[in-house]
Amino acid sequence: MQQNAPSSEPIVSLRDVQKSFGSLRVLDGVSFAVARGEVLALIGRSGSGKSTALRCIDRFEKVDGGEIVVCGHRVDRPDVNLRALRQDVGIVFQSYNLFPHLTIEQNITLAPCAVKGMASSHAKDLARKVLAQVGLEEKLHAYPEQLSGGQQQRAAIARSLAMQPKVMLFDEVTSALDPELTGEVLKVIEQLAADGMTMVMVTHEMGFAKGIADRIVFMHRGKVHETGPASILTSPTTPELTQFVGTGNLKS
Amino acid sequence: MGGHLNINHLMFLGQGALWTIGLSLIALIGGGIVGFAIALARISPLKTVRIASGVYVQLIQGTPLLVILFLGYFGLAAIGLKVSPLVAAGASLTLYVAAYLGEIWRGCIQSVPKPQWEAGEGLALSRTQRMMKVILPQAIRIATPPTVGFMVQIIKNTSLASVVGFVELMRSGQIVNNSLFEPFAIYAIIAVTYFAMCYPLSLFSQRLERRMGRGGSNLAPA
Numbered sequence: 001m002q003q004n005a006p007s008s009e010p011i012v013s014l015r016d017v018q019k020s021f022g023s024l025r026v027l028d029g030v031s032f033a034v035a036r037g038e039v040l041a042l043i044g045r046s047g048s049g050k051s052t053a054l055r056c057i058d059r060f061e062k063v064d065g066g067e068i069v070v071c072g073h074r075v076d077r078p079d080v081n082l083r084a085l086r087q088d089v090g091i092v093f094q095s096y097n098l099f100p101h102l103t104i105e106q107n108i109t110l111a112p113c114a115v116k117g118m119a120s121s122h123a124k125d126l127a128r129k130v131l132a133q134v135g136l137e138e139k140l141h142a143y144p145e146q147l148s149g150g151q152q153q154r155a156a157i158a159r160s161l162a163m164q165p166k167v168m169l170f171d172e173v174t175s176a177l178d179p180e181l182t183g184e185v186l187k188v189i190e191q192l193a194a195d196g197m198t199m200v201m202v203t204h205e206m207g208f209a210k211g212i213a214d215r216i217v218f219m220h221r222g223k224v225h226e227t228g229p230a231s232i233l234t235s236p237t238t239p240e241l242t243q244f245v246g247t248g249n250l251k252s
Numbered sequence: 253m254g255g256h257l258n259i260n261h262l263m264f265l266g267q268g269a270l271w272t273i274g275l276s277l278i279a280l281i282g283g284g285i286v287g288f289a290i291a292l293a294r295i296s297p298l299k300t301v302r303i304a305s306g307v308y309v310q311l312i313q314g315t316p317l318l319v320i321l322f323l324g325y326f327g328l329a330a331i332g333l334k335v336s337p338l339v340a341a342g343a344s345l346t347l348y349v350a351a352y353l354g355e356i357w358r359g360c361i362q363s364v365p366k367p368q369w370e371a372g373e374g375l376a377l378s379r380t381q382r383m384m385k386v387i388l389p390q391a392i393r394i395a396t397p398p399t400v401g402f403m404v405q406i407i408k409n410t411s412l413a414s415v416v417g418f419v420e421l422m423r424s425g426q427i428v429n430n431s432l433f434e435p436f437a438i439y440a441i442i443a444v445t446y447f448a449m450c451y452p453l454s455l456f457s458q459r460l461e462r463r464m465g466r467g468g469s470n471l472a473p474a
Contacts (some may be wrong), residue, residue: 060370086376097371102388110385111375163375 002198010035010069011077012057015146017066019052026052026224027063033201034167037098039193041209041230042202044219045244050202053219057200058089089117090165096152098159100142104131104151105140108159115163123162129203134188150181154188168192170201197241206230206233206245218244257437261428262309268424275420275438278342280403283349290354291361295335297379312351318412320344325416343426349406356402360395361387397464401457404450411446421445 010033010137019027026049034040042050055061056068059075059082068075071088082242088092099107107122108130114174118126134154160168170189174182186208193212203209208218210230218226218241226232226241236242291307312320327393328335335343364387372382414423425442429435 057310058374069342082373083376083378086374089373089374093367093371093374095367096369099368099371099386099390101393113383114385115376116379159375 006165008166011038011071012200013067013069014053014056015067017053017056017068026222027056027230029066030219030222030224031066032217032224032227034145034198036198037066038214039199039212040203041213041217042140042200042217042219043204043206043209043220043244044225048219049222050217050219051171054200054202056214058091058169059085060091080153081113086164087163090160090163090168092153092156092160092168092170092173094175096149096154096156098177100144103141104158106135107144107155108162110117111159113163126162128140130161131155133161133191134158135184145198148181149177150184153177153181153185157185157188167198167200170199170203172202172204174203174205184246188210205209209233220244256430257428257432257434261432265421265424265441265445266430267409267418271419271424271448272407272410272421272446275345275413275418276403276407277408279345279406280382281340282346283353283406284307286346287348287353287357290350291357292383294354295361298379309351311357312348313355317344317348318407318415319458320348321412321416337413337416337418338448340416341410341418345406345410345413351403352402352405353399356398357391357395360375360398361391363394364390373425374395393464397461400453400460404453404457407449408446 005155013033014146015031017027017030018025020023027044028049030049030053032040039135042054044050044058052061054105056063057070057075063076068112070085072116072149073084073085073088098104105124105127106126109120112118112123112126113120116124126139126143127140131140134157136154136158138152139147139155140152144155154178173189174185177185182205186205189199189201190212201209201213210233213230217224218228218231218236218238220226220240225247226236226238233245272365282393288385290305293301294309296302297307321341321344324347325337328340368386368390369382372386377385379428405423410420411422414426415419417423425438429438432438
């Protein structure tokens with residue numbers, strides 16, 4: 001699956017990241033790095049801290065300690081340029097979060113026009129291009145509520161792609177979808193991986209993670225419990241991961 | 253004037269009704285502008301701004317409009333500012349309406365789901381861009397029915413401006429009655445006139461609400 005050889009400088013790196021919500025320690029010294037072109041899957045039980053770790057990368061959560069560097073931005077520092085960071089990082093959410101008052105085209109062109117100052121005609125061409133990438137060209141003028149969940153999520157991916165991010169984050173993007181619709185979204189993500197996009201994804205789809213990820217990070221109680229290539233899912237070394245993949249999570 | 257109710261009396265009442273509409277518009281526009289600022293201040297990232305605007309809202313909502321009108325008219329005169337009844341009534345109603353619309357609109361802005369803010373943030377939109385292009389367009393849809401409904405309150409409340417000598421519908425009715433002494437007939441006319449102004453707005457508000465309900469929440473599942 002890996003197309004480009006990972007360069008020495010990681011796109012995303014977390015070092016000893018600490019994060020608490022009140023007295024609950026959600027991240028307890030989390031470290032991992034993602035190289036250019038690499039696909040990293042964050043897996044683990046609910047409450048293991050995987051979604052929080054992902055959200056810290058785009059600074060939707062502020063960390064209490066440790067170091068996060070994303071595309072050269074020191075995300076852990078209070079003076080980080082958030083708008084510059086978020087032009088380099090695309091994020092796709094579980095609940096799609098398309099803007100319901102705008103058409104799909106307007107959803108996609110909004111940020112390129114407003115943030116990058118792109119001309120409207122140029123942005124519309126771009127919208128067509130990214131929608132073609134996710135197989136939704138015919139939905140250009142539809143409103144989000146007219147689309148199925150899977151289509152909405154693909155449109156949300158297209159919206160994120162239009163900002164030409166250097167790394168994309170996926171936060172349980174198929175968890176709100178039934179299995180039939182999950183497939184069409186996963187296919188889009190697979191294509192992105194094949195095109196060499198750097199990606200970090202939180203997922204419950206173990207079969208998918210196994211097929212697409214260059215590396216797996218298994219989180220347990222706020223720590224990176226086990227990490228390695230996708231093969232660790234079939235031959236885990238820790239009892240926790242053994243139990244996690246053994247509970248019927250590894251399908252297909 | 254004197255004798256029986258005639259066309260001149262009705263014309264006078266009609267003029268009063270026009271001033272009621274005029275004063276309502278002043279209150280709505282002035283209160284809308286100030287209220288919008290209040291709504292934004294209530295959700296400001298700055299704590300002092302949030303507190304100051306919150307205090308304003310509580311003060312106004314905890315004071316009868318009648319008292320605000322007296323303060324506006326006699327209070328300003330007492331400290332040497334002579335204002336006309338129109339200015340006093342317009343300013344008092346503006347302050348009053350702003351406190352209520354500010355709270356209604358704050359609620360509407362906050363009822364736009366938080367993930368919509370996050371989606372805007374994730375796309376690198378600035379706070380102003382998120383507010384203008386993502387949140388407000390959705391909040392305005394939510395705000396329209398309660399705002400139209402509140403306009404009914406504004407129209408009825410302008411009748412209190414009669415106490416500072418502003419000749420709107422209520423005051424013109426009092427003046428006509430002073431010469432005719434037919435209070436029941438005259439105040440019945442006044443009541444019907446207010447009703448004729450308010451009822452269409454009530455209906456309109458209800459219809460907007462139903463339409464919003466039918467349109468359904470087009471929010472993605474959480």
